[in-house]
Amino acid sequence: xxxxxxxxxxxxxxPAIVVPLVRxxxxxxxxxxxxxxxxxxxxxxxHLAEVHxxxxxxxxLMLAEANPVIRSYDPGRDDPDDALLKLDLAxxxxxxxxxxxxxxxxxxxxxxxxxxxxxxHDEYNSYSVFTMFRHLALHDFHHAYRIEELLLxxxxxxxxxxxxxxxxxxxxxxxxxxxxxxxxT
Ligand code: NI
Numbered sequence: 001x002x003x004x005x006x007x008x009x010x011x012x013x014x015p016a017i018v019v020p021l022v023r024x025x026x027x028x029x030x031x032x033x034x035x036x037x038x039x040x041x042x043x044x045x046x047h048l049a050e051v052h053x054x055x056x057x058x059x060x061l062m063l064a065e066a067n068p069v070i071r072s073y074d075p076g077r078d079d080p081d082d083a084l085l086k087l088d089l090a091x092x093x094x095x096x097x098x099x100x101x102x103x104x105x106x107x108x109x110x111x112x113x114x115x116x117x118x119x120x121h122d123e124y125n126s127y128s129v130f131t132m133f134r135h136l137a138l139h140d141f142h143h144a145y146r147i148e149e150l151l152l153x154x155x156x157x158x159x160x161x162x163x164x165x166x167x168x169x170x171x172x173x174x175x176x177x178x179x180x181x182x183x184x185t
Pocket of ligand 1: 047139143183185
């Protein structure tokens with residue numbers, strides 16, 4: 001198995017780990033923000049679904065153009081504070097699974113020259129199709145780790161031992177958020 005095969009396999013596995021993690025959360029804490037500047041479980045999970053269209057667009061661009069310029073995406077800088085709270089969580093989790101399967105199918109068709117195609121990213125000293133999707137694989141677990149921290153917080157209700165259907169209504173944030181600090185894509 002090559003390193004790109006390993007990377008695609010990691011991207012393929014992520015929803016089966018992340019989605020049940022989110023579904024375990026007590027509905028009472030889904031949209032609770034732990035502190036100013038930090039996202040709720042709901043926001044971390046919806047963010048994972050929301051970034052897929054961006055990565056499809058970047059892939060199209062990098063395959064079509066030689067060394068294109070890519071502008072970073074930072075939700076704290078680029079989106080309204082409550083953007084993710086307005087999304088439906090169950091719908092976002094479904095989109096995460098469907099778009100990820102579609103992305104994996106597309107990546108399996110890339111050749112080694114495609115994986116090496118570069119771009120100029122305004123936040124990084126180097127960038128290629130491989131770098132971009134390695135970042136996406138790590139990004140899944142960056143946010144999954146944050147979700148798990150909230151799920152296991154000692155002073156919050158414990159997660160269900162079994163997976164719950166996601167039916168809780170969206171709620172307003174319980175504390176202010178100033179942005180998703182330091183997480184540019
Ligand atoms: Ni992120």
